[in-house]
Amino acid sequence: MILAQQLLLGLLIGGIYGLAAAGLSLVFGVLKVLNVAHGELIMLGGYGAFWAVALLGIDPFASLLLVLPLSLLLGLALYWALFGFVVRADEETRVKNSLLIGFGLALALHALAVRLWTADERSIITPYGGAVISVGDLSIPVVRLLSLALAFALIGGLHLLLTHWRWGQAIRATADDWQAALLTGIDVRRAYLLAFAIGTGLAGAAGTLVSIGYSISPSIGLEWTLKALIVVVLAGLGSMIGTFVGGLFLGLAEAASAAAFGGPYREVVGLVIFVVVLVLRPRGLFGR
Amino acid sequence: MTRLGKRQLGWAAAILIFLAALALLPLAVGRDDVLNFVFLILLSITLAESWNIVAGYAGQVNLGHAAFFGLGALVARTLWIGGTPIVLAMAAGAGVATALALLIGVAAFRLRGAYFAIGTLALGEISRTTVGNVLSDISTLPTATISAYRLSHRYYLALALAAVSVAAVAALAASRVGLGMQAIREDEDAAAASGVGALGLKLTALALSTGLAGLAGGLFAYYHISYYPSHPFSPHWTFDALLMTFIGGVGTLHGPVLGAVLYVFLKEYLALRWVDFHLLIFGALFIAIVLLLPGGLVQAAERARRLLAR
Amino acid sequence: MLEIRDLVAAYGDVRALSGVTLSVGSGEIVALLGPNGAGKSTLLKSIAGLLRPRAGAIRWEGEDLRSVGAHLIVERGLAMVPEGRRLFGSMTVEENLELGAFAARARPRKRANLDRVYALFPVLSERRRQIVRALSGGQQQMVAVGRALMTNPKLLMLDEPSLGLAPRLVRSILEALVEINRGGVAVFLVEQNVQAALTLAHRGYVLEAGRIVGEGRGADLLRDPHVRRAYLGPLA
Numbered sequence: 001m002i003l004a005q006q007l008l009l010g011l012l013i014g015g016i017y018g019l020a021a022a023g024l025s026l027v028f029g030v031l032k033v034l035n036v037a038h039g040e041l042i043m044l045g046g047y048g049a050f051w052a053v054a055l056l057g058i059d060p061f062a063s064l065l066l067v068l069p070l071s072l073l074l075g076l077a078l079y080w081a082l083f084g085f086v087v088r089a090d091e092e093t094r095v096k097n098s099l100l101i102g103f104g105l106a107l108a109l110h111a112l113a114v115r116l117w118t119a120d121e122r123s124i125i126t127p128y129g130g131a132v133i134s135v136g137d138l139s140i141p142v143v144r145l146l147s148l149a150l151a152f153a154l155i156g157g158l159h160l161l162l163t164h165w166r167w168g169q170a171i172r173a174t175a176d177d178w179q180a181a182l183l184t185g186i187d188v189r190r191a192y193l194l195a196f197a198i199g200t201g202l203a204g205a206a207g208t209l210v211s212i213g214y215s216i217s218p219s220i221g222l223e224w225t226l227k228a229l230i231v232v233v234l235a236g237l238g239s240m241i242g243t244f245v246g247g248l249f250l251g252l253a254e255a256a257s258a259a260a261f262g263g264p265y266r267e268v269v270g271l272v273i274f275v276v277v278l279v280l281r282p283r284g285l286f287g288r
Numbered sequence: 289m290t291r292l293g294k295r296q297l298g299w300a301a302a303i304l305i306f307l308a309a310l311a312l313l314p315l316a317v318g319r320d321d322v323l324n325f326v327f328l329i330l331l332s333i334t335l336a337e338s339w340n341i342v343a344g345y346a347g348q349v350n351l352g353h354a355a356f357f358g359l360g361a362l363v364a365r366t367l368w369i370g371g372t373p374i375v376l377a378m379a380a381g382a383g384v385a386t387a388l389a390l391l392i393g394v395a396a397f398r399l400r401g402a403y404f405a406i407g408t409l410a411l412g413e414i415s416r417t418t419v420g421n422v423l424s425d426i427s428t429l430p431t432a433t434i435s436a437y438r439l440s441h442r443y444y445l446a447l448a449l450a451a452v453s454v455a456a457v458a459a460l461a462a463s464r465v466g467l468g469m470q471a472i473r474e475d476e477d478a479a480a481a482s483g484v485g486a487l488g489l490k491l492t493a494l495a496l497s498t499g500l501a502g503l504a505g506g507l508f509a510y511y512h513i514s515y516y517p518s519h520p521f522s523p524h525w526t527f528d529a530l531l532m533t534f535i536g537g538v539g540t541l542h543g544p545v546l547g548a549v550l551y552v553f554l555k556e557y558l559a560l561r562w563v564d565f566h567l568l569i570f571g572a573l574f575i576a577i578v579l580l581l582p583g584g585l586v587q588a589a590e591r592a593r594r595l596l597a598r
Numbered sequence: 599m600l601e602i603r604d605l606v607a608a609y610g611d612v613r614a615l616s617g618v619t620l621s622v623g624s625g626e627i628v629a630l631l632g633p634n635g636a637g638k639s640t641l642l643k644s645i646a647g648l649l650r651p652r653a654g655a656i657r658w659e660g661e662d663l664r665s666v667g668a669h670l671i672v673e674r675g676l677a678m679v680p681e682g683r684r685l686f687g688s689m690t691v692e693e694n695l696e697l698g699a700f701a702a703r704a705r706p707r708k709r710a711n712l713d714r715v716y717a718l719f720p721v722l723s724e725r726r727r728q729i730v731r732a733l734s735g736g737q738q739q740m741v742a743v744g745r746a747l748m749t750n751p752k753l754l755m756l757d758e759p760s761l762g763l764a765p766r767l768v769r770s771i772l773e774a775l776v777e778i779n780r781g782g783v784a785v786f787l788v789e790q791n792v793q794a795a796l797t798l799a800h801r802g803y804v805l806e807a808g809r810i811v812g813e814g815r816g817a818d819l820l821r822d823p824h825v826r827r828a829y830l831g832p833l834a
Contacts, residue, residue, distance in 0.1 A: 091401075101578055101579070166700070172689065181686075268418055271417070272414060
């Protein structure tokens with residue numbers, strides 16, 4: 001029964017993995033830019049929520065309404081200041097330059113977070129934090145269940161945006177073939193800007209959920225970048241629902257391996273799956 | 289010999305003369321803090337040049353470099369504490385790192401571009417987490433070794449290793465193998481079509497690169513009195529090597545050397561000047577370099593020279 | 599309508615066009631012939647704004663297009679069907695066509711143009727929910743032409759629309775072009791199938807090694823000995 005409980009918790013955190021990966025997948029798929037500072041953006045989102053709760057005294061989940069738009073704005077600013085220059089190069093150079101800028105950004109954001117919030121681990125305490133729903137022998141933490149539901153809702157919203165909004169379709173078209181997108185009259189630079197801003201917004205939302213149900217510290221960036229990358233490689237580019245499922249899968253796989261080999265190895269197993277998938281199926285399990 | 293080849297040779301000679309001059313430093317300045325500082329620069333030169341071989345010459349951005357640095361440190365430390373002479377222990381560490389790299393390389397080189405980068409990043413993290421789990425205790429030298437500790441030994445070994453890595457890259461750049469690697473960097477498909485054995489060349493580059501990284505790891509193990517075994521596996525060693533190489537000029541002989549010197553100076557200076565903000569400033573400065581000087585210091589100097597010659 | 603004068607374009611140090619002059623008038627069908635590597639695709643890419651020419655002028659209804667972004671050139675009424683079709687492979691037929699109407703000039707006429715495309719290629723109407731990657735080559739070419747038509751163009755440029763298609767499909771694509779032209783759209787056609795192209799074109803140009811080496815009415819070019827020898831083979 002302990003195993004079932006562990007798997008359940010894995011599934012719950014898996015939803016956040018999916019959300020974390022969706023933003024990275026969007027940016028990588030559309031701009032062909034690998035933002036290794038994605039985890040740091042998640043970290044910033046977490047602290048944003050932390051601040052909103054501490055200073056304004058609002059409900060942690062309501063802080064999303066603040067963090068999400070602010071993250072979108074941060075995404076716009078980062079694109080204008082940094083990544084907008086990267087996309088002018090050809091694809092090979094783009095990947096290298098984006099790695100470099102990402103490392104620089106990760107370094108700076110990490111230092112900034114240590115300065116503003118110290119290096120301590122923090123998490124948001126909710127008034128209903130201890131509540132659990134019992135189903136048989138399983139106990140489901142209410143906060144984490146809510147987080148999963150919110151993550152799913154956000155992914156669903158993103159899916160609708162990409163399929164039904166005019167610019168959403170333009171973003172997908174740009175991901176498929178940016179030159180063809182230009183030939184249909186799409187301002188590709190604006191599609192890049194929107195995709196990057198949405199990607200950053202999703203990172204902020206993911207960070208909020210991490211800080212509520214779990215914990216954040218300035219140094220979690222790389223870990224979350226890797227989690228997101230693992231999911232992106234598992235799920236392939238192109239489908240946000242597929243990305244969400246990939247996140248759930250990673251959460252389950254981590255829980256299963258922690259049960260089998262012990263807690264410290266949960267990270268390793270995800271990474272091993274990642275490398276194996278990467279080598280066997282360089283375009284992802286569910287990829288096209 | 290081409291003009292470019294001559295210039296490369298000139299740089300190699302200049303760097304080696306500079307390193308030879310540094311050999312006199314312990315005699316002139318007895319201060320430990322100066323020697324420790326220069327040691328850090330020398331270690332950084334080796335690390336940056338080693339990364340430069342596979343990323344700069346063969347064009348493969350290896351983000352798992354720390355794994356080989358760490359492995360070199362792990363093997364060398366264990367053998368050395370067990371009684372093996374340090375040079376042999378370091379060689380063994382380098383050998384193990386290279387062997388593992390070749391094993392991994394065959395699979396990893398199926399990946400191209402960004403996928404190679406993230407695949408190797410994951411491999412590095414796998415090794416760090418595993419070592420951290422298995423060897424969680426801090427590694428400290430035995431008291432007898434500590435009392436016999438001489439900084440100058442570490443210093444000269446670092447100097448020799450930096451010279452070896454610069455000489456190795458210079459020899460590689462001038463060789464047919466090195467030219468083949470650069471052909472892969474420019475266009476892998478075209479290089480393969482013209483009969484260049486891409487996988488073989490990439491593996492050669494990886495072997496050389498990880499061998500030097502393993503030696504650098506051995507040096508690290510010889511230098512530090514105590515550290516956590518997973519520390520040399522930390523991804524920041526990879527990122528440091530990457531930053532230094534790109535600041536200086538990737539795919540050139542002297543770029544990583546210049547980058548390493550500037551990087552260490554800058555980081556130490558900023559740390560002294562702005563204790564709290566130094567990493568923030570450093571990150572911002574680095575981004576500025578990438579955006580404003582995309583080819584690093586080497587290309588910036590080249591451009592300045594052309595402007596002056598006009 | 600479209601006037602190109604002394605156009606020079608290059609990839610790095612390699613010259614692709616060295617002084618091309620030509621024009622396409624309103625309502626015309628103009629064919630551009632030439633061997634592989636003559637610079638035909640380079641010319642079309644320069645007009646569409648995907649490539650910045652080094653020198654020369656591209657004038658469209660009196661305006662210089664050289665500093666206009668590619669997506670804004672579409673707004674001026676120039677559409678291009680690129681070589682290799684370049685569809686949005688992960689999307690359905692209808693999504694591809696709808697994206698063709700992304701430009702502001704095309705949006706008000708989206709419904710009407712969609713009907714027009716389906717009338718022109720009825721098979722696309724049956725396949726509208728299918729992912730384009732699953733279509734045959736000929737059907738994909740129809741989507742590519744249809745997507746360009748959706749931009750509501752005054753001039754339609756096509757880069758080798760018959761490449762890799764069976765003769766029967768080539769004929770139906772080319773017939774569609776005549777049909778489109780009858781609706782008032784000028785057509786600028788790059789085509790390997792010289793016989794067919796010159797039969798339907800009002801005028802033609804011959805491009806070799808980055809220069810225009812011949813021009814004339816379609817029927818005249820078909821009788822031209824150089825054109826016959828170079829492009830129609832000894833048996834023609």
